[in-house]
Each structure stands twice: as C-alpha cells, then as structure tokens.
Amino acid sequence: MSGPTTSLTPPADARRPVRHPDAPAPGELLGSHYDRCFGCGGEQPHGLHLETRAGEGVGVTAVFTVKEAHQGAPGLAHGGVLATALDETLGGLSWLLRTIAVTGRLETDYVRPVPVGTELHLAAEVTAVHGRKIYGTATGRIGGPDGPVAVRAAALFVEVKVDHFIENGRDEEIRSAMSDPDQIKVARAFEVNP
Numbered sequence: 001m002s003g004p005t006t007s008l009t010p011p012a013d014a015r016r017p018v019r020h021p022d023a024p025a026p027g028e029l030l031g032s033h034y035d036r037c038f039g040c041g042g043e044q045p046h047g048l049h050l051e052t053r054a055g056e057g058v059g060v061t062a063v064f065t066v067k068e069a070h071q072g073a074p075g076l077a078h079g080g081v082l083a084t085a086l087d088e089t090l091g092g093l094s095w096l097l098r099t100i101a102v103t104g105r106l107e108t109d110y111v112r113p114v115p116v117g118t119e120l121h122l123a124a125e126v127t128a129v130h131g132r133k134i135y136g137t138a139t140g141r142i143g144g145p146d147g148p149v150a151v152r153a154a155a156l157f158v159e160v161k162v163d164h165f166i167e168n169g170r171d172e173e174i175r176s177a178m179s180d181p182d183q184i185k186v187a188r189a190f191e192v193n194p
C-alpha cells in the first residue's frame with residue numbers, strides 16, 4: 001500500500017545513497033562539528049551534548065541524555081528539544097556522504113513522552129539522494145537501542161556550499177570556527193565534496 005506523496009517522498013528517479021569511501025568506520029565517534037553547536041557542542045552548558053557515531057551503510061547512531069534544562073512539561077522533555085536531537089542526528093549523516101547539507105524540512109512524530117533523565121537512543125539513515133536533496137529518516141528510542149520508539153522524523157536536507165555559512169553566519173563565529181586547532185573539526189564544518 002503506498003502512502004501519501006509529500007515533499008519528503010523521494011522522486012522515482014532518486015538514487016540510492018552511497019557511503020563515501022573516506023567515511024568514518026562503523027562505531028567511530030564523529031565528534032562535534034562545532035564547539036558551540038546547541039546539538040553537539042561541548043561549550044554549550046545547556047546544549048544536548050549529543051554523541052554521534054558512524055553506523056553501517058549510510059547511517060549513524062547517537063545518544064542524548066535528557067537533562068533538567070531540556071524540560072517542557074514538568075519532568076518531560078520539550079518537543080522542540082527532541083526535534084533538535086533528531087535534526088542533529090540527521091545532520092551527522094552528511095559526514096558519511098562527505099557533503100555539507102542543511103535541514104530544509106523536518107517532520108516529527110511524538111509517540112511517547114520522554115522523561116527527564118532518559119537516555120534517548122537515536123538512529124538515522126539516508127534513504128535517497130536526488131540532485132542536492134538528501135532524504136533521511138530518524139528514530140529515538142527509550143530503554144535501550146532496541147526499546148520502543150518515542151520520537152521519529154522524516155527529513156529533507158539540501159546540500160550547500162561553504163558560502164552558505166560564510167555569507168549568512170556572523171563573522172566572529174565563522175572566524176572562531178575556522179581557527180579551531182582541531183583541523184578534523186574544521187574540515188567537518190567547512191569541507192565541501194572533497
């Protein structure tokens with residue numbers, strides 16, 4: 001049975017994603033692409049501090065522990081924070097394709113409430129590529145990597161050139177990110193189609 005067609009449904013002539021030959025090995029920690037990123041940066045005290053690892057195929061896994069600062073309803077994770085966790089995990093996929101891409105569209109289903117203190121086990125994969133458009137899905141499970149799904153998302157990322165950040169970001173942060181002594185991180189932040 002086919003579902004409704006939306007802008008998140010890859011067109012019929014979309015291609016299967018291909019893991020870049022220089023992608024990190026399965027299980028390898030990707031590390032933060034930028035210290036001040038709200039999703040993964042170590043220098044954001046209330047950030048998500050998401051730790052993402054390369055998975056099999058064109059997939060990644062990540063873990064996010066819901067902290068007191070991430071509440072919406074008392075004792076429960078804020079939906080926007082959970083969407084951020086899904087978005088950040090999906091963002092990690094660009095490192096497996098060795099492409100820079102930004103979220104164009106993110107559609108989120110909230111299936112179960114996620115209490116503060118929960119470890120959310122995230123997994124994302126690229127499902128198709130069409131020109132600059134990268135289609136992906138993500139899930140967040142509670143109680144372990146095979147636990148019940150609490151949140152899931154479908155997304156469309158759009159490949160961009162590094163100019164996207166240089167032209168739209170603030171000079172101070174761009175300069176600071178480029179001068180990071182961790183050259184792998186700089187490459188992750190700024191390299192386009194090596």
Ligand SMILES: CCCCCCCCCCCCCC(=O)SCCNC(=O)CCNC(=O)[C@H](O)C(C)(C)COP(=O)(O)OP(=O)(O)OC[C@H]1O[C@@H](n2cnc3c(N)ncnc32)[C@H](O)[C@@H]1OP(=O)(O)O
Pocket residue numbers: 007033034039087088091092100101102103104105131132133156158160165169173174177188189190
């Ligand atoms: C300083 C540190 C750097 C860090 C770097 C690492 C980044 C990692 C960050 C990780 C953090 C996590 C990630 C984050 O949080 S990323 C942050 C959140 N995202 C953004 O800020 C993106 C803002 N949007 C834009 O800049 C532009 O709109 C983009 C670049 C997305 C497209 O504008 P552009 O002018 O370039 O392209 P186009 O308009 O010709 O469209 C091209 C194609 O795409 C299709 N399309 C477009 N939008 C949509 C849509 N909404 N639904 C459905 N389809 C859409 C469009 O129809 C067309 O299709 P086709 O006609 O070809 O078939």
